[in-house]
Amino acid sequence: MMRKFKKISLGLADHLVLIAISSIVILPFVWMITTSLKPPKLAFAAPYLIPTHFHWQNFVNAWHEAPFSRYYLNSIIVAVLVTFGQVFTSALAAYAFDRFEFPLKKTLWFTLLASMMVPLPLLVIPSFQIIQHLHWADNLVALIIPRCWSAFGILLLRQFIHSIPRDFDDAAKMDGASTLRVIWTVILPLARPAVATLALFAFLFAWNDFLWPLIVLNSPEHFTVPLGIANFSGKYGTRWTLLMAATVSATIPAVIAFLAMQKSLIRGLASGGVNE
């Protein structure tokens, strides 16, 4: 009885700590949603966390202010293609780095790792010059193609593929599968947690990216969501309720992406704890 009580109270204590931490994490989101539903006059008035007003007009106004549906479509096209691109190229490169022997393999590997140390803003100007030479400026292609390769993605998948026994490859090859087929039908399904992590990172990175689209895009018809949102806070004031309404709208795809990947992510974390 005593032990049971101890167990329950310990569990309760654990949960109280978890609830406290998650409340802190969730507070800004709750504030964002509540503010997005307030009339502009009451943007700074209490209550801050519980919505008492439902001024849906903010959403209508935010979406009408700029061609937000266009920005949304652009962002979705870019984020989805970048995600597929990164998973595709990273899987091929990661498999090659792990399973094949080829000249300069180590040098190439360390060069790849070193490239992760270069801060992104430093790459903007040379990248932009390349884009201009290719005549891709002010085109969504400039947001997609250069982002389809990721050193981080290759590293992540390689580490995971390394933990998959080669017996799987050999078995598939004995059945007559080509290397591509082995990667696609054997390795990637086994590496699903890592692929899900990479896909989520790639999607969120492409969805949130601000500096690169700002530099390469000039026409509003090509703008992405972050560029549109930034315009709600300007030199002559911030329109908080519209800014928050736009931000709530922009968060939805990220939440959907997370929920879609959640199962694989948790499975990935769990499988890491099993000693095989």
Add this chain to the structure above:
Amino acid sequence: MKLTHRRLASILSLAVFATVSLGTGSAIAASKAVKPVTIQFWNYWDGGNGQALSKLVTEFNKKNPGIIVKPVTFPWGDLLPKLQSAIASGSTPALAATDIAWMANMNQSGKLVDLGAALGGIKKATGDIYPSLLTYGLYKGKLQSLPASTNNLSLFYNKDLFRKAGLNPNKPPKTWAEMRADAMAISKLGNGTQGMEIYVQPGEGLTWQFQPYLWQSGAGFLNKTNTAPTFNSAAGKTALQFLVDLINVDHAATAGQWGAFDKGQAGMRIDGSWMVGGYRDNAPFEFGTAMLPIPDGGVHATNMGGEQIMAFKGTTATQAAAVTFIQWFTSAPIQARWDVATNFMPISDSVANSNVLLKHIAEEPALKAFIDQQKYAYARPAIAAYPAVSDAFSKALEPAFYGTVSVSDALANADAAVRKALSTN
């Protein structure tokens, strides 16, 4: 999956067909009657200002069938780097409107169209535009931009809090001493109410808000040739000491997050005329405006803000289209309507005296303080080093507001930092 020769051949022929037909399509389009010139107009006017601009641009496009102007709004903080990368890579738009504080960078780019030459001489191009506004556009004897709007800083005050503190809501402070007394009275209301809100976050915001205090007390910012700082003087110390004491001795103002005035939690704030419309529609309190209070024996002074409009070099057609738009946009009737929609200040006497604007000011009495104050507006130094100077100045001053560095030390540090910024930028 292997590609058979036949399949490959069919894909290739399809690609060739597509390329050829696309090519023919554009050739047909090009052979049609003269296409209108489409030019982009980069700016940072968002929200209501952006909508006002769109309306005017639509009207311009209708009146000028050969020209299509497309406004593109970029976030304020990002337009300068965007323009700089465009200048570096040769992909500038035909038109842009930028902060006056960035004009030195634009002027030196070598990419701006000489508007004086394009509009039949500087005198003809500028008309009765106020000379103080032209300082930003004149570069090496050439006129490279024209004022698209101007504004200044005045005092906003919360009439509800004035009433609560037993002050006369129709008698805003006129002197620093009165402002201090009013701020102290309001801060005594408790509940976190501040007498005054002071902007102390490092960056141009701090510099732009503090400069009027320097000028009012007789201190300068830089010397006439913009080669050395002049704020580290007795008058400069008086100005900084006044605000530091208001925060740390009188506890009548706070240095921290900006926004207390918007929430109705601060009695006074210095801000621009563009806030008038927003406060009228959304402030949860009754507000008033007044000219900036001045110290005993001091002079009226405020800071001048605004935007310049410019054309970038391109083809003859895009340049001509851009110049036509600039001429139209800076004309008195259009400027008057622009000011009515945005609550910006007039750029010339003919705009100030236009019936459209006079009627608007009569309907919006809060604008009067700004109109009265405009003639006391000082221009910030129009030099390329200004952003670096302002940054260095604000960073050195910030700790003084928190009371961690003395006023003398902060100004001495700022003096050294500004000299360094001037010599290295």
